[in-house]
Amino acid sequence: MKTIGVLTSGGDAPGMNAAVRAVVRTAIDCGMTVKGIRRGYNGLIEGDIFDLDIRSVSDLIHRGGTVLYTARSPLFKTEEGMNAAIENCKKHGIEGIVVIGGDGSYRGARDLSLRGIPCVGVPGTIDNDISSTEYTIGFDTAMNTAMEMVDKIRDTAQSHDRCSVVEVMGRRAGFLALQCGIAVGATSILVPEEEYPIEKVIEKIRKSQATGKKHFIIVVAEGVGGVEDIAKKIEEATGIETRATILGHVQRGGRPTVRDRVYATRFGYAAVQLLNKGIGNRVVGMNHGQIVDYDIYEALNMKKPFDTDMFEVANTTSI
Numbered sequence: 261m262k263t264i265g266v267l268t269s270g271g272d273a274p275g276m277n278a279a280v281r282a283v284v285r286t287a288i289d290c291g292m293t294v295k296g297i298r299r300g301y302n303g304l305i306e307g308d309i310f311d312l313d314i315r316s317v318s319d320l321i322h323r324g325g326t327v328l329y330t331a332r333s334p335l336f337k338t339e340e341g342m343n344a345a346i347e348n349c350k351k352h353g354i355e356g357i358v359v360i361g362g363d364g365s366y367r368g369a370r371d372l373s374l375r376g377i378p379c380v381g382v383p384g385t386i387d388n389d390i391s392s393t394e395y396t397i398g399f400d401t402a403m404n405t406a407m408e409m410v411d412k413i414r415d416t417a418q419s420h421d422r423c424s425v426v427e428v429m430g431r432r433a434g435f436l437a438l439q440c441g442i443a444v445g446a447t448s449i450l451v452p453e454e455e456y457p458i459e460k461v462i463e464k465i466r467k468s469q470a471t472g473k474k475h476f477i478i479v480v481a482e483g484v485g486g487v488e489d490i491a492k493k494i495e496e497a498t499g500i501e502t503r504a505t506i507l508g509h510v511q512r513g514g515r516p517t518v519r520d521r522v523y524a525t526r527f528g529y530a531a532v533q534l535l536n537k538g539i540g541n542r543v544v545g546m547n548h549g550q551i552v553d554y555d556i557y558e559a560l561n562m563k564k565p566f567d568t569d570m571f572e573v574a575n576t577t578s579i
């Protein structure tokens with residue numbers, strides 16, 4: 261391949277810029293030309309495509325968000341959108357694309373590959389919910405941000421002898437909630453993967469109260485939701501003043517951590533190595549700490565187990 265494109269798609273994640281930088285630098289090292297595609301698949305449809313050189317990705321590795329911008333593109337899923345995207349690839353000489361995003365973006369990459377534009381997916385989402393990889397770019401930064409935010413909430417919960425019910429992101433997955441919940445010493449962690457009735461949460465608070473504990477943190481994954489309702493039930497049952505907080509998009513921003521910068525760089529490098537060999541319709545990922553790649557179809561059919569042992573550890577140690 262002589263020319264490849266790079267785009268970021270779906271929800272942004274800290275570290276996406278580091279991945280874009282790695283793609284550009286690696287591709288140029290391989291003797292290829294790189295085109296940036298703005299706003300995910302929308303940029304491909306609209307022809308919002310520009311040249312990237314070595315210096316255009318300087319001072320980027322430490323920045324949150326994505327300089328390529330991102331979007332969710334319903335039009336791309338239509339025949340009309342796909343045709344326009346392919347036309348623009350031809351027009352700009354794009355022979356392969358690195359797609360940085362989540363599962364949805366991988367599906368788009370698969371469709372493009374089937375239509376003759378080989379794509380390689382790079383896992384980018386704060387949710388860490390992509391089955392074909394142990395790790396997704398943005399997860400570490402988001403976990404640390406959520407932890408810092410809950411630490412602050414704990415200060416005021418402690419001052420007021422309150423219970424705080426905090427919702428963290430994760431879409432339908434509880435990976436972010438589990439890690440964050442352990443890190444902040446939450447009394448209970450509610451995730452979509454594990455049945456954990458509110459009665460058990462209340463019972464746990466009562467048990468802790470009996471040993472002298474006066475303030476409580478409950479971490480709830482957004483896939484469970486209903487934090488206001490949970491807070492109301494806790495207050496009614498225990499008499500402890502309870503507040504609900506939804507952390508929201510603060511978790512998606514900020515400077516990427518070391519882990520996100522390093523993994524993003526390694527994923528970006530690996531993706532370009534595949535395209536440079538003319539290999540597409542693949543995704544890169546992490547398995548037992550090693551960079552691996554899979555066929556996209558195979559990757560999309562994988563299952564990612566929830567770590568029930570870790571959930572048990574969290575429950576045992578938070579009392």
Ligand code: ADP
Nearest residue numbers: 270271301332333336361362363364365367368
């Ligand atoms: P993520 O990549 O974070 O999972 P989305 O699910 O929003 O985010 O997907 C990002 C974009 O990928 C969508 O806006 C759409 O353009 C494309 N996409 C999603 N699902 C499909 C699909 N089934 N087929 C083709 N393209 C898809």
Ligand code: F6P
Nearest residue numbers: 271385386387429430431482512
């Ligand atoms: O996939 C990342 C994520 O932040 C999820 O955790 C959340 O459910 C969703 O995106 C929020 O999307 P939006 O930014 O469109 O509100």
